[in-house]
Amino acid sequence: MYQNEEGSPLTAESVLALFEQLGLRNTRPRRVIAGRLADLAQEEAEFAVQDFWNELQVLDPGIGRATVFRTIEVLVKHGMLDRVPVAGGTYRYRVCGGSHHHHVRCSQCQRVVETDVCIPDEILTAVADSTGYAIDGHSLELFGRCPECKPATAGGTGGTGTRYGSQ
Numbered sequence: 001m002y003q004n005e006e007g008s009p010l011t012a013e014s015v016l017a018l019f020e021q022l023g024l025r026n027t028r029p030r031r032v033i034a035g036r037l038a039d040l041a042q043e044e045a046e047f048a049v050q051d052f053w054n055e056l057q058v059l060d061p062g063i064g065r066a067t068v069f070r071t072i073e074v075l076v077k078h079g080m081l082d083r084v085p086v087a088g089g090t091y092r093y094r095v096c097g098g099s100h101h102h103h104v105r106c107s108q109c110q111r112v113v114e115t116d117v118c119i120p121d122e123i124l125t126a127v128a129d130s131t132g133y134a135i136d137g138h139s140l141e142l143f144g145r146c147p148e149c150k151p152a153t154a155g156g157t158g159g160t161g162t163r164y165g166s167q
């Protein structure tokens with residue numbers, strides 16, 4: 001997994017270094033892609049690959065759709081980008097930190113946050129026991145309503161338990 005230095009965002013240099021490590025030539029399209037991703041990392045924006053390609057074409061009209069799609073897949077594979085599913089079976093991409101985490105998407109406003117809360121070991125062990133597989137990875141996507149879209153606590157949601165100080 002790719003590790004950010006001290007939590008700093010992905011940079012154009014780090015993307016180009018990965019391409020070099022993989023033996024991919026730093027062609028102009030790849031440099032344009034790296035530069036635009038570095039901007040998106042600063043903005044903490046998530047993007048659809050089609051929109052990303054459209055933006056790149058403004059910067060370099062000759063940039064090929066296949067190159068962009070293939071490059072995005074390479075970056076996902078090497079942990080520089082996260083692929084997050086969206087309702088309807090499509091994906092969006094995010095520039096995230098390098099450590100293990102999961103995403104929670106608001107099903108109303110689509111805002112995504114990261115969480116480092118993970119599946120407990122007992123569950124992974126139970127899956128291993130019941131299937132006979134040696135489990136060595138997982139992905140988990142969570143959906144719900146963010147604090148802004150969640151209805152006010154009046155009503156039957158139960159709230160946060162100790163909120164009213166009952167003991």
Ligand SMILES: [Zn+2]
Nearest residue numbers: 082094096114
């Ligand atoms: Zn992420």
Ligand SMILES: [Zn+2]
Nearest residue numbers: 106109146149
């Ligand atoms: Zn929301």
Ligand SMILES: [Zn+2]
Nearest residue numbers: 100101118119
């Ligand atoms: Zn996990």
